[in-house]
Amino acid sequence: MRFRQWITGIMAGRNGTDQLCRFLSIVTMVFLLLSLLIRGTGLSSVFWVLGLLCFFWGIFRSFSRNLARRQAENQAYLRLTRNIRGRFEGALGRFRQRKEYRFYRCPSCRTWLRVPRHKGKVQITCRQCGERFTRST
């Protein structure tokens, strides 16, 4: 419990770990791994330095007391990556439901549509554009 209080005391009034920090720690690991994989080449040290920069940037952000600034950065990061994160979460959601549902893209507007499995051939009506098409489930 002492340790927790100590940590809480240190982190009081500081930014802590936000989404951008988590992203930076992943990028750090990717850079350091790449650097190890191609060690001996000139590019290896570039990746190493980039990895360290991301690492220290993440540490700096976690311990920063300028909360307004750090939150603005985090919001900018979330805004910039919204599309990518949305796609990733969509793919993850489809994967999780793969046993109960099949997923088809509307041939005209590319929206993802979900249909229950094991219903034979069904006519699917797109909820976005009204396009109808037949697929087997």
Ligand SMILES: [Zn+2]
């Ligand atoms: Zn459609």
